[in-house]
Amino acid sequence: MRRDLTGKRAILTGASGGIGRAIAAGLVKAGARVALAGRNADALNQLATDLRATGGNALVVPTDVTKPEDRQQLVDRAVEAFGGLDLLVNNAGIGSHGHFATSTPEIMRQVMEVNFFAPIELTRAAMPDLMNGYQPAVVNLTSMCGRKGMPAWPEYSASKFALVGMSEAWRGEFARFGVDVITLVPGLTNSGFGNHLLRTDGRVEIRFHEGMKPDELAAGVVAAIERNRREVVFGGEARRLLRFNKFFPRLTNWLIARKVKQAYAKA
Numbered sequence: 001m002r003r004d005l006t007g008k009r010a011i012l013t014g015a016s017g018g019i020g021r022a023i024a025a026g027l028v029k030a031g032a033r034v035a036l037a038g039r040n041a042d043a044l045n046q047l048a049t050d051l052r053a054t055g056g057n058a059l060v061v062p063t064d065v066t067k068p069e070d071r072q073q074l075v076d077r078a079v080e081a082f083g084g085l086d087l088l089v090n091n092a093g094i095g096s097h098g099h100f101a102t103s104t105p106e107i108m109r110q111v112m113e114v115n116f117f118a119p120i121e122l123t124r125a126a127m128p129d130l131m132n133g134y135q136p137a138v139v140n141l142t143s144m145c146g147r148k149g150m151p152a153w154p155e156y157s158a159s160k161f162a163l164v165g166m167s168e169a170w171r172g173e174f175a176r177f178g179v180d181v182i183t184l185v186p187g188l189t190n191s192g193f194g195n196h197l198l199r200t201d202g203r204v205e206i207r208f209h210e211g212m213k214p215d216e217l218a219a220g221v222v223a224a225i226e227r228n229r230r231e232v233v234f235g236g237e238a239r240r241l242l243r244f245n246k247f248f249p250r251l252t253n254w255l256i257a258r259k260v261k262q263a264y265a266k267a
């Protein structure tokens, strides 16, 4: 099936910056009407102004995705404005770059709240409307860390693995409602992600500036939605690492462990 985004009614979380902002532009360019969600209302309003200037249809709904009342309001306002719902793009996320031995239960819970419980519960709130949508889909932005747990990203990896697992289970469950589930697995992307980390003392170096451009990733995201792909890995490095891990898992783990040991020895 090819999904025509013209006139589609979408909710996009994490629209205020980084990858989400680029996805919003891509969806609107493809003809979708988009409810933009995030906590930063000024950034959302500026984005909506920019999108409307190109003839796009965008609605601003300031939302903290960890709050149940905000999630329900987001769904209600989108449905009221657009007359229904066809797409839910769960993109909002946070990370923490630090090692488990020195981390805290609070960081674990905060990462899980934003990256796992929020998209799960937003999807629960949106399902009654999605089930009545046209070519409806839930789109989950996970991560390469959701297919291979990475050192210095323990909480993040766990949260993204959980989202990947839920997406796979949903795919089987939601088929009877005609709702597709699309799992997106990006590698390193040069967004604002590195500036919003809960911790930044991981000893494994991470070079966001060498990552994909958000616009480049967003073009792939829109194409994946239009082509109704089941799962897509984005970024050459992510694809290479996941393939290498698939065929040589023991060697991959040994190389990763050696890198961490060397990082600690150097420090």
Ligand SMILES: NC(=O)c1ccc[n+]([C@@H]2O[C@H](COP(=O)([O-])OP(=O)(O)OC[C@H]3O[C@@H](n4cnc5c(N)ncnc54)[C@H](OP(=O)(O)O)[C@@H]3O)[C@@H](O)[C@H]2O)c1
Residues within 6 Å of the ligand: 013, 014, 015, 016, 017, 018, 019, 020, 037, 038, 039, 040, 041, 043, 063, 064, 065, 066, 091, 092, 093, 094, 114, 141, 142, 143, 144, 185, 186, 187, 188, 189, 190, 191, 192, 193, 194, 196, 211
């Ligand atoms: N950058 C990468 O290398 C990379 C790689 C793989 C996957 N990803 C995933 O891609 C997604 C987008 O990340 P990004 O790189 O664009 O990061 P970003 O630039 O930090 O943007 C994160 C977005 O999430 C929103 N957000 C965070 N907490 C929120 C909350 N409690 N309620 C509502 N919105 C919240 C932020 O909006 P407000 O601050 O306005 O709330 C912001 O719009 C995330 O799921 C991330 O895990 C990123």
